[in-house]
Amino acid sequence: MDTVDLVIESATIFYNELRADSNGRYHSWEHCYKCFHDARNNSAPDLDYLSLQLAFCLASWGMYGGSSFLLQKDYKVHIPAVEELLKVHYNELFGLECIELRKNDVQKKLFELYMTYHIHR
Numbered sequence: 001m002d003t004v005d006l007v008i009e010s011a012t013i014f015y016n017e018l019r020a021d022s023n024g025r026y027h028s029w030e031h032c033y034k035c036f037h038d039a040r041n042n043s044a045p046d047l048d049y050l051s052l053q054l055a056f057c058l059a060s061w062g063m064y065g066g067s068s069f070l071l072q073k074d075y076k077v078h079i080p081a082v083e084e085l086l087k088v089h090y091n092e093l094f095g096l097e098c099i100e101l102r103k104n105d106v107q108k109k110l111f112e113l114y115m116t117y118h119i120h121r
Contacts, residue, residue: 032057
């Protein structure tokens with residue numbers, strides 16, 4: 001078996017094991033994504049709940065590690081980011097495929113979003 005086949009086989013086994021665990025940490029992204037998806041169609045989304053979803057998703061991916069400033073904050077620190085993410089101005093960013101991230105207009109909007117949140121932090 002050559003290296004490429006071994007990598008593909010290993011990745012497939014890893015992916016299948018992740019999918020088999022219905023409570024695995026990688027599902028936290030899916031839960032968070034669905035909550036934000038549903039919130040985009042809600043005129044009064046629950047910012048507290050969305051902040052909690054975002055915090056847990058970040059934690060499950062290791063973003064609350066030892067040296068992170070987030071470790072010293074509660075989940076409500078994300079409310080300004082949630083409010084920003086839900087603005088109509090960013091609707092076109094929701095559900096993008098990775099290939100679409102290369103477009104200049106998308107990159108500009110992503111940078112704008114980053115700078116807005118970075119300033120609020």
